[in-house]
Amino acid sequence: MSVVKGFVVIVILLAAVVRMQMVREQRFSAAEPAQQVLYVSSPAVMTRLALSYDAIVADLYWIRAIQYYGGTRLSKEPDKSYDLLYPLLDLTTSLDRNFDIAYRFGAYFLSEKKPGGAGRPDLAIRLLEKALAARPDRWEYPHDIGFVYYRDGDYKHAAEWFLRAADAADASGTKNAWLRPLAASTLASGGDTASSRILYQQLLTSDADWLRRDAELRLKRLDAVDEVAQLERLTKVYEDRFGDPPPSWADMVRTGLLRGTPRDPAGIPYVLNPWWGDVTVSETSPMWPLPTERPA
Amino acid sequence: MRAIGLVALHVFRDSVRDKVLYSIVAFAVLLMAASYLIGQLTAGQDLKIIKDLGLAAMSLMGLFIAVFIGIGLIAREIDRRSVYAVLAKPVRRHELLLGKYVGLVGTLVVNLAVMAAAYYVVLAYMAWMLPPAALKASPAPPTDPRLLLAVAMIGLELALVTAIALFWSTFSSSALLSAGLTVALYIAGQFGADLKNFEQVVQSPAAGTIGRALYYVLPNFAAFDIKTQVVNALPIADGYVALTAAYALTYIALLLTVSVIIFARRDFK
Numbered sequence: 258m259s260v261v262k263g264f265v266v267i268v269i270l271l272a273a274v275v276r277m278q279m280v281r282e283q284r285f286s287a288a289e290p291a292q293q294v295l296y297v298s299s300p301a302v303m304t305r306l307a308l309s310y311d312a313i314v315a316d317l318y319w320i321r322a323i324q325y326y327g328g329t330r331l332s333k334e335p336d337k338s339y340d341l342l343y344p345l346l347d348l349t350t351s352l353d354r355n356f357d358i359a360y361r362f363g364a365y366f367l368s369e370k371k372p373g374g375a376g377r378p379d380l381a382i383r384l385l386e387k388a389l390a391a392r393p394d395r396w397e398y399p400h401d402i403g404f405v406y407y408r409d410g411d412y413k414h415a416a417e418w419f420l421r422a423a424d425a426a427d428a429s430g431t432k433n434a435w436l437r438p439l440a441a442s443t444l445a446s447g448g449d450t451a452s453s454r455i456l457y458q459q460l461l462t463s464d465a466d467w468l469r470r471d472a473e474l475r476l477k478r479l480d481a482v483d484e485v486a487q488l489e490r491l492t493k494v495y496e497d498r499f500g501d502p503p504p505s506w507a508d509m510v511r512t513g514l515l516r517g518t519p520r521d522p523a524g525i526p527y528v529l530n531p532w533w534g535d536v537t538v539s540e541t542s543p544m545w546p547l548p549t550e551r552p553a
Numbered sequence: 554m555r556a557i558g559l560v561a562l563h564v565f566r567d568s569v570r571d572k573v574l575y576s577i578v579a580f581a582v583l584l585m586a587a588s589y590l591i592g593q594l595t596a597g598q599d600l601k602i603i604k605d606l607g608l609a610a611m612s613l614m615g616l617f618i619a620v621f622i623g624i625g626l627i628a629r630e631i632d633r634r635s636v637y638a639v640l641a642k643p644v645r646r647h648e649l650l651l652g653k654y655v656g657l658v659g660t661l662v663v664n665l666a667v668m669a670a671a672y673y674v675v676l677a678y679m680a681w682m683l684p685p686a687a688l689k690a691s692p693a694p695p696t697d698p699r700l701l702l703a704v705a706m707i708g709l710e711l712a713l714v715t716a717i718a719l720f721w722s723t724f725s726s727s728a729l730l731s732a733g734l735t736v737a738l739y740i741a742g743q744f745g746a747d748l749k750n751f752e753q754v755v756q757s758p759a760a761g762t763i764g765r766a767l768y769y770v771l772p773n774f775a776a777f778d779i780k781t782q783v784v785n786a787l788p789i790a791d792g793y794v795a796l797t798a799a800y801a802l803t804y805i806a807l808l809l810t811v812s813v814i815i816f817a818r819r820d821f822k
Contacts, residue, residue, distance in 0.1 A: 305743075305744065305747070308740065308743045309612065309743060309774065309775065309777070309778040309780070310609050310612070310613070311778075311781070312605040312608075312609070312780050312781045312784060313605045313606055313608075313609035315605075316598075316601070316602045316605050316606070319598065319602075320591075320594050320602075323594070324594065353781055353785075354781075355781065355785040355787060357692070358598050358690075466684075466686060466687070469686075
């Protein structure tokens, strides 16, 4: 067989293989396994299996954790389950005990309430305590534990951990003057937008791009909470003046209480309930759902 | 010494003819493809992953070369009967053996050196491409010279693996058996910590003692792994690298001595 004939045969066979795979995919797509499986879930076993390639295996598990989290978060499943997120992060951080972003990423998204996260602050704290055992000199881990408690509404524990973070920062020579005021503010008025704002503004200085973007969104949501409170005060003024809540934003504008239809930080008009006069953000807005913090 | 040098040069040329250095091309392509793909798959940490990947690939490719060429260095000569022709010349048996070893280690060193150069080029490219925030997030600079320490430790590890492969091939005529035994010893050498603490998981004190004895006798390959410390910019204890290098050289000397003794008495008929 000449080289040209051989080449032609190879091209034909390759095209046939691709075509058959496409047909097979169309006919039997339902038979493909869709469920995510973690074949080895024991960090001790995986650490041994990885031999001296533990760092690169940790990277592979890290990539898988990211893909798993992102895939689940973007899925259309009504009941999103993040069951594999903690085991994946546990494996990652057991294979590479210094994998900083895996600890911090894990804490952030394990503690986030469903559907945006796993809603498991207990696992987030367990992961961060593991980080702290590996690197007791890092102030970021006690800070993140405080942050998890804060998001869970446990301001007493949050303040304790912020203080521990301040001590760790002092001990390591990192001057973070904002940590002690944050602890004080958390104890005094935890759960209001002003305290949360301090936390998220610090996250804006983070090196991690995803953390900065998330902090930006959350700060805008806090702005929306304060704006909703302000708008509800105005609807109350309208009700006191006319006896009923305003039927629409146009009525508020006509009476001079507003200069135009109020829009949230994403540019979507706020939604007014004409029966009770309460205000919220549109479900189509990136500001939805609003956080639970009290207005400042 | 001249005979050792000539045999070593022959082994190096042979490995070039056997396309062993193609692994460098595979390494470069792997790193370049990964540097693009990883950015699409992860949320940050691209630099760390490329560093880990580069070091792991250097180690793995070197391991394949050391095992699969190392086991054939002597066995192939005997199998082809070319050993008669070589030993008929003014080359003594130990010179042939040591020349073979030096030749393959030389091939591995050249391989590692070129791969390390390609590795630094990719890291410099990534440093140029990544945003400043991502570079700031990295615990160590992209083209950290300390990475060379990890590469040097990989080189020592591969030199030890080559000595083991050569040792098995001096008395075993089965390439498969030699490869199996070399890989088995490499894997066993990764479990140093488990062997050392074996007495904590077994009831029998004798078994615990055997485990501890194996820990001291088997080559401790886990000691050469400083990749995580280097990539994460963690401190390495003073004298660690020097002592581990001395350990490797002593172990290699031991294996070569045993190999020379066995090879000197081997009957080729």
